Amino acid sequence: MDLGSLLNALILGVSIASIWLIAALGLTIIYGTAGVINMAHGEFIMLGAYSSYMLQFYLGLPYLLCLPASFVIVALVGLALERGLIRYLYNRPLDTLLATYGVSLVLMQGVRLIFGSDPKYLAVPEMFQSNVMLGSASISAFRIVVLGITAFLVFALWLLFYKTRFGVQVRAVMQNKEMAASFGINSGRIYMMTFALGAGLAGVAGALFGVLAIVLPTMGASYVVQAFLMVVVGGGSLAGSVVASGVTGEMQSVFAFFTNDTFARFIIFVLIVVFLRFRPQGLFAQAGARR
Amino acid sequence: MSTLLNFENVTSYYGATRILKDFSFEMEQGQCLCVLGRNGVGKTTLMRTIMGLTDRSTGAIRINGAEISAKPPHVRATYGLGYVPQGRGILSDFTVRENILLGTFARADKASEIPDICLRIFPYLKENLDKRAGLLSGGQKQQLAIARALAVGPQILLLDEPTEGIQPNIVNEIGEILKMLNKELGISLILTEQHIKVARKLGDAFLMVDNGRVVARGPIAEMTDELVNRHMTI
Ligand SMILES: Nc1ncnc2c1ncn2[C@@H]1O[C@H](COP(=O)(O)OP(=O)(O)OP(=O)(O)O)[C@@H](O)[C@H]1O
Ligand SMILES: [Mg+2]
Numbered sequence: 075m076d077l078g079s080l081l082n083a084l085i086l087g088v089s090i091a092s093i094w095l096i097a098a099l100g101l102t103i104i105y106g107t108a109g110v111i112n113m114a115h116g117e118f119i120m121l122g123a124y125s126s127y128m129l130q131f132y133l134g135l136p137y138l139l140c141l142p143a144s145f146v147i148v149a150l151v152g153l154a155l156e157r158g159l160i161r162y163l164y165n166r167p168l169d170t171l172l173a174t175y176g177v178s179l180v181l182m183q184g185v186r187l188i189f190g191s192d193p194k195y196l197a198v199p200e201m202f203q204s205n206v207m208l209g210s211a212s213i214s215a216f217r218i219v220v221l222g223i224t225a226f227l228v229f230a231l232w233l234l235f236y237k238t239r240f241g242v243q244v245r246a247v248m249q250n251k252e253m254a255a256s257f258g259i260n261s262g263r264i265y266m267m268t269f270a271l272g273a274g275l276a277g278v279a280g281a282l283f284g285v286l287a288i289v290l291p292t293m294g295a296s297y298v299v300q301a302f303l304m305v306v307v308g309g310g311s312l313a314g315s316v317v318a319s320g321v322t323g324e325m326q327s328v329f330a331f332f333t334n335d336t337f338a339r340f341i342i343f344v345l346i347v348v349f350l351r352f353r354p355q356g357l358f359a360q361a362g363a364r365r
Numbered sequence: 366m367s368t369l370l371n372f373e374n375v376t377s378y379y380g381a382t383r384i385l386k387d388f389s390f391e392m393e394q395g396q397c398l399c400v401l402g403r404n405g406v407g408k409t410t411l412m413r414t415i416m417g418l419t420d421r422s423t424g425a426i427r428i429n430g431a432e433i434s435a436k437p438p439h440v441r442a443t444y445g446l447g448y449v450p451q452g453r454g455i456l457s458d459f460t461v462r463e464n465i466l467l468g469t470f471a472r473a474d475k476a477s478e479i480p481d482i483c484l485r486i487f488p489y490l491k492e493n494l495d496k497r498a499g500l501l502s503g504g505q506k507q508q509l510a511i512a513r514a515l516a517v518g519p520q521i522l523l524l525d526e527p528t529e530g531i532q533p534n535i536v537n538e539i540g541e542i543l544k545m546l547n548k549e550l551g552i553s554l555i556l557t558e559q560h561i562k563v564a565r566k567l568g569d570a571f572l573m574v575d576n577g578r579v580v581a582r583g584p585i586a587e588m589t590d591e592l593v594n595r596h597m598t599i
Binding site: 239249250253259261 | 442443456467517
């Protein structure tokens with residue numbers, strides 16, 4: 075074992091972390107704001123991948139434009155779902171869980187009916203297909219794209235939540251819904267917009283994951299577990315998910331360097347269970363009374 | 366003078382329990398109305414009924430003649446209601462500045478800056494705008510709660526026990542500020558008070574509540590010691 079390859083593992087860890095984080099962003103925002111555990115998050119990711127596939131295959135849209143387009147499409151799906159179903163269930167956490175689980179099955183089967191079960195592929199520009207050297211580590215250029223987009227989204231979300239009037243409204247509703255309402259904030263509208271935003275973020279993740287792996291109706295399931303873990307470990311806040319993804323991504327990479335991927339994952343899951351045993355509220359527990 | 370707020374046979378519920386029963390009163394523009402009564406008679410519930418925060422209410426509630434009882438809290442706020450709840454309702458994760466800005470979301474004119482008046486009367490807040498509100502003392506939080514309600518640009522301030530838990534010399538100070546808001550700026554006040562002295566000094570009219578009902582009301586001069594003793598001593 076030499077220092078150079080450990081450094082490579084650390085660099086690779088950042089990339090893994092960014093993938094875990096972008097999968098968790100939408101879930102974090104919906105859970106952190108409205109307290110809804112969105113079981114359909116994985117299928118929102120899947121819809122993002124299929125949106126990009128459709129736009130690319132039928133309309134010939136360049137890949138980089140598919141990313142924002144997938145955001146918009148899946149955000150609209152999220153909006154429709156919130157208006158049509160979720161908004162009636164905000165005071166009933168168990169029912170939202172079941173309802174969103176039902177929605178996830180419908181989405182998965184619906185996509186299977188339309189597109190079949192055979193894998194689809196997303197094409198990316200030539201320049202993203204090469205490998206680049208980061209220090210002494212060779213890493214695919216597309217993983218750098220994922221990292222860059224994740225960083226951009228985290229920054230944009232931070233701006234949105236901490237530097238805009240919309241952000242003040244969201245954080246006010248999170249802390250004290252009654253006081254927010256007493257000062258003119260329509261919490262229903264805030265929940266609606268954050269749900270759409272969270273769905274849109276899942277859409278972007280899907281458009282990226284469709285390139286990292288193949289596009290399948292069941293692809294959501296493979297990302298959603300990690301996403302949930304990041305949200306739970308982080309405590310439901312944006313900062314929490316960032317730190318949780320960073321730490322677990324690095325651990326995954328370093329453990330895998332000493333052992334192998336599967337074993338590394340096993341260790342991480344065990345560590346997370348132990349962590350949650352002692353800190354069930356997660357890294358950065360959210361203060362305030364959510365309804 | 367015209368009627369600003371008017372309750373007509375309002376019954377207000379938590380779950381299936383009636384807390385306010387057949388509640389009727391009115392208040393004039395520019396008045397200070399003192400709501401009095403023992404602990405647990407429904408004073409806070411009256412404030413929350415005005416804001417629409419109880420589970421359900423029947424009867425008519427009008428502001429300047431407009432019926433608001435079917436409207437949700439966030440819409441009612443825009444009728445110019447500045448609410449200072451009992452316990453203050455400060456958002457402790459927010460800075461002082463953000464707490465005051467919260468009030469601006471209910472403004473009729475949609476302005477998004479902190480109005481001068483909020484900071485002029487509370488110099489401490491002005492110097493600590495970026496402090497986390499959770500770190501303020503009880504009295505400072507009370508100032509903040511009043512500043513936030515003023516940021517609404519209110520027609521009516523709803524003040525639920527503004528002097529509760531505040532040391533006696535500051536009680537007078539808050540009394541002076543409320544008097545200034547009422548007499549100089551013309552903001553109408555609905556005030557629940559345990560300190561009869563403050564009530565007599567500020568109030569134009571009173572509303573005595575017992576067990577969820579109005580048991581006496583009228584100009585403050587008619588609030589006799591006998592009345593106070595009957596309904597406020599335990
Ligand atoms: N959220 C609630 N759910 C059910 N009952 C409630 C609720 N809040 C208050 N009550 C009941 O309503 C009644 C009136 O309470 P309220 O808080 O309005 O009294 P109050 O006059 O403000 O008392 P205090 O002087 O102690 O502030 C009490 O009997 C109380 O138990
Ligand atoms: Mg009370």
